[in-house]
Amino acid sequence: MGRAFVYVILGGGVAAGYAALEFVKKGVSHGELCIISEEPVAPYERPALSKGFLLPEAPARLPSFHTCVGANEEKLTPKWYKEHGIELVLGTRVKSADVRRKTLLTATGETISYKILIVATGARALKLEEFGVNVSDAENVCYLRDLADANRLVDVMQSCTGGNAVVIGGGYVGMECAASLVINKINVTMVFPEAHCMARLFTPKIAKYYEDYYTAKGVNFIKGTVLSSFDFDSNGKVTAVNLRDGRKLLVDMVVVGIGIRPNTSLFEGQLTMEKGGIKVNGKLQSSNSSVCAIGDVAAFPVKVSGEIRRLEHVDSARKSAKHAVSAIMDPGKTEEFDYLPFFYSRVFTLSWQFYGDNLGEVIYYGDFSGGTFGAYWVNQGHLVGSFLEGGTKDEYQAIAKATRLRPAVEDLAELEIQGLGFAVAISQKPQSSPPPVDVSGSDLLLEKPLYAWHATAGVILAASIAALAYLYGRRRRRL
Numbered sequence: 001m002g003r004a005f006v007y008v009i010l011g012g013g014v015a016a017g018y019a020a021l022e023f024v025k026k027g028v029s030h031g032e033l034c035i036i037s038e039e040p041v042a043p044y045e046r047p048a049l050s051k052g053f054l055l056p057e058a059p060a061r062l063p064s065f066h067t068c069v070g071a072n073e074e075k076l077t078p079k080w081y082k083e084h085g086i087e088l089v090l091g092t093r094v095k096s097a098d099v100r101r102k103t104l105l106t107a108t109g110e111t112i113s114y115k116i117l118i119v120a121t122g123a124r125a126l127k128l129e130e131f132g133v134n135v136s137d138a139e140n141v142c143y144l145r146d147l148a149d150a151n152r153l154v155d156v157m158q159s160c161t162g163g164n165a166v167v168i169g170g171g172y173v174g175m176e177c178a179a180s181l182v183i184n185k186i187n188v189t190m191v192f193p194e195a196h197c198m199a200r201l202f203t204p205k206i207a208k209y210y211e212d213y214y215t216a217k218g219v220n221f222i223k224g225t226v227l228s229s230f231d232f233d234s235n236g237k238v239t240a241v242n243l244r245d246g247r248k249l250l251v252d253m254v255v256v257g258i259g260i261r262p263n264t265s266l267f268e269g270q271l272t273m274e275k276g277g278i279k280v281n282g283k284l285q286s287s288n289s290s291v292c293a294i295g296d297v298a299a300f301p302v303k304v305s306g307e308i309r310r311l312e313h314v315d316s317a318r319k320s321a322k323h324a325v326s327a328i329m330d331p332g333k334t335e336e337f338d339y340l341p342f343f344y345s346r347v348f349t350l351s352w353q354f355y356g357d358n359l360g361e362v363i364y365y366g367d368f369s370g371g372t373f374g375a376y377w378v379n380q381g382h383l384v385g386s387f388l389e390g391g392t393k394d395e396y397q398a399i400a401k402a403t404r405l406r407p408a409v410e411d412l413a414e415l416e417i418q419g420l421g422f423a424v425a426i427s428q429k430p431q432s433s434p435p436p437v438d439v440s441g442s443d444l445l446l447e448k449p450l451y452a453w454h455a456t457a458g459v460i461l462a463a464s465i466a467a468l469a470y471l472y473g474r475r476r477r478r479l
């Protein structure tokens with residue numbers, strides 16, 4: 001028993017939703033495309049799970065955050081898929097894949113064949129058991145990767161108001177969940193082994209700003225140590241977290257955000273792997289020309305840095321999906337994927353964006369005591385990365401554009417003086433062919449800050465113009 005499709009998308013997350021929209025834009029025919037997903041719902045904007053979904057009041061709920069609302073595109077509800085003749089096979093896990101025969105076997109025993117397969121299986125949350133910690137399925141230990149996890153987290157949070165939570169891990173999920181817990185009136189202690197939060201991206205100085213902000217909100221940080229075990233009550237609930245440094249923390253709930261692992265196992269030994277993911281070329285094609293990979297599971301060439309990278313961020317999922325479909329449906333008109341890495345987050349009233357690479361020397365600018373500040377990374381004499389907290393849409397656009405252009409930076413002291421004005425000036429210079437940059441990943445619609453973000457763009461823009469005028473005048477005086 002089985003069905004056959006021209007195109008099959010394996011996985012029903014962010015990348016799958018954006019790929020489906022692109023297929024429709026490129027004129028896919030009814031009955032040609034199928035999406036198979038283990039999740040019981042149509043593709044949705046996963047970042048909402050740690051933001052709007054966890055709000056105590058007016059939380060985001062489906063169908064409001066189906067893809068592709070995060071990029072201000074159409075909202076693809078199950079009705080949309082039906083109307084466009086796209087088969088949604090939901091709540092169905094694929095348990096094996098045969099790349100040579102071009103077939104997938106589902107856990108329900110159906111064989112689904114394809115001409116072209118797009119692997120969009122994303123990643124799974126790493127579990128404490130994998131690090132030797134016994135959790136025994138305790139109901140008050142939460143992870144956050146999918147909707148089921150998010151629903152569970154909300155239930156546990158609601159039963160713990162006024163109680164104590166420990167958040168294990170100081171990355172994206174840990175930081176965003178900690179903020180949500182505070183907003184839900186839960187006392188939070190964050191525990192992680194690194195010297196500061198967001199260790200893969202933030203410098204100590206940037207991290208300090210966010211840690212100070214969290215501390216002012218009542219979050220307690222315990223750094224440089226890890227969890228060693230839990231204490232349980234007679235119902236199997238965790239009552240205390242024991243740390244390797246000997247401390248014991250009494251808890252009502254635990255949230256674990258210790259990283260993810262790409263879902264590649266179906267293809268191990270069949271496709272070439274790199275950086276823990278499926279290696280693809282600039283058309284998102286794997287070592288088998290009938291199989292593409294997109295999103296968190298794909299390791300693709302990043303032109304601006306000349307490296308193969310696997311990114312775990314929503315913008316790259318959206319854009320790699322779009323590009324892969326374009327390369328399939330319109331090969332003659334599709335160039336190599338030329339992606340500028342882009343990450344962002346929103347917590348409390350804060351909002352930051354980062355573009356490019358955090359390599360080389362760091363130059364800081366702006367007001368670290370509040371408001372708008374940022375950093376540039378300069379490697380081998382060129383701007384390669386930019387970070388900005390509290391910017392306007394135009395300012396984010398400016399740092400994105402400037403980073404893509406990789407301008408030469410001769411004088412680091414001068415760059416520090418110019419600050420944000422440097423990126424603004426670079427981005428406003430006429431280009432022979434303007435680079436394709438958009439900051440749609442900022443998801444203004446969906447992932448509004450957890451508290452309303454009242455920085456008015458006009459005021460900030462006026463301030464930037466004034467700052468630029470001042471710097472320009474100062475520069476002229478220096479010449």
Ligand SMILES: Cc1cc2nc3c(=O)[nH]c(=O)nc-3n(C[C@H](O)[C@H](O)[C@H](O)COP(=O)(O)OP(=O)(O)OC[C@H]3O[C@@H](n4cnc5c(N)ncnc54)[C@H](O)[C@@H]3O)c2cc1C
Pocket residue numbers: 010011012013014015016036037038039045046047048049050092093094095120121122123144145146172173263266294295296297311312313314315317342343344345346
């Ligand atoms: C809570 C949270 C908050 C986040 N916030 C941000 C943020 O603020 N900014 C940012 O840039 N990024 C953020 N991310 C990361 C971002 O969501 C991911 O990069 C993005 O979802 C990747 O999209 P994807 O389609 O590759 O994978 P996913 O969205 O994870 O989708 C993978 C899909 O494949 C399905 N699947 C896997 N294996 C199988 C199988 N064998 N059979 C059938 N189906 C299968 C899964 O069930 C899932 O539906 C966040 C992630 C999480 C979890």
